[in-house]
Amino acid sequence: MISSKKFRNRSIVAFILFAGAIVASIFIWKWLHRQPEVADAPKPLRKVLSVNEKVFSKTLSSNHFAKTYPVSEAVKQVRVNGDIGLKNALDSNWKLHLVENTGDTVLITLADIKSLPKTDLVFDFKCIEGWSQITHWAGVKFSDFARKYNLDAQTQMNYVGLSTPDEQYYVGIDMASMMHPQTLLVYEMNGKPLPLNQGYPLRLIIPVKYGIKSIKRIGTIFFSNTPPPDYWYERGYDYYSGL
């Protein structure tokens, strides 16, 4: 049993707290957007995104395979979504620059790569925009490639960096995802050589990541313990972008 006065006071206190909570949440929202940005995203959000990366890369296995499909299910019209790094004419004398160590670059021709064991892959390619397509690719597993070129020491490092010959497009990928058995250096699509707009002569297909990481027209591959620059990371996207 309480007096009307006490009852009223209780209600007033509750409403003051309620108003305070509203003001606080508006303040938090504004504060969040006032924070210095790290790679085009507010710092607190970036911090949580890197915690997410740790949570999902540590607690979940990197040995999960993307579902594969029969070749007959692959689409004939493969969507072309990006041409960053493809706008300059392709050097007819293209070679892959494999940076084994700083200042120690091996030049590899397409023929060299084609001589390695070939792997076919039909999977559901997923774009960060939200669409997906079952597509058919063929090339060499990056792990096979690494074995062939004796990259044992390099693959002990944390990251692989890849960029187009003109360095307009570049991605950084954690080593576990790069060494995943479905990660391919691709030179064929639907049984034919890659079209120019799909990254001829050599592109990456990495099913455990969004399509933004599947860089077209690879010019350079290098290794690093710190995260290599990443085009879309710098524009506010998640660095890990793992599926």
Added chain:
Amino acid sequence: MKKAIKKHPLAIRWFHWINFPILAVMVWSGMLIYWANDVYRIGWGDKTILRFFPDSFYKALNIPFRLAEGMSLHFVFMWIFAVNGFIYVLYLLFSGEWRYIFPDRKSIKESLIVVLHDLHLTKKVPQQKKYNAAQRIAYTVVIFMGLGSVLTGLSIYKPIQFQRLTSMLGGYEWARIEHFTLTILFSLFFLVHIIQVVLAGWNNFQSMVTGLFLIKNDEKIFSPLIVPVVEQNDDKIALEKPVIILPNEKTNEDFPPTADNEGENRQDLNTNTDE
């Protein structure tokens, strides 16, 4: 004489008011993400009744070209949404509050009366305990919608890691459609909820803030939940805790007359002692 009951426990008020802005951020950032591949519509063949969403809608809300921002917000606030919802469900289960919320056998039939009553199509007044049958169904369904959003969300966020879940939901594309549909349903729930809260009036709204619900002298709602005490002094308010009625216990639709008498008796006793 006034009476008040402790309608909403403090915990439920916190869960409710935390969820409100968080769900708003999730829906908002979800729209920023959806825009990047806005392929859904209602229609058949070439005929489209409703496109999600019209360009004017995007323009008015300044949605285009904010995918990265949407994703970063979505994948930060998702934790609060999921954790808050999870603790809420645990609280419902362990506090016994679930008895007020989960529908029972009569709820489906009763909810029809509620809908007809609200639309002024019947004069029958539906039974109103803490919640009426339609509220119970809605508030229970919305819990499952939350769970559905978390599961469909996980299956499009990490479709390879949660491959089993994704294929159980019909695959990646279907899971995205389901996730989107749930968001639309959440928005519709929100709309109806707001309308109902406005119609129900101030006393109902303030009870979600203060927890206390004032009842008029002769009001017979919540009857199974309170033991009323008749108070002579106009300046005093009887504060009652809702009594949880166990399913096998006999419930009365109206104030139990015995309880009424007891209250009066107690008053008499007090008066006697004073003398």
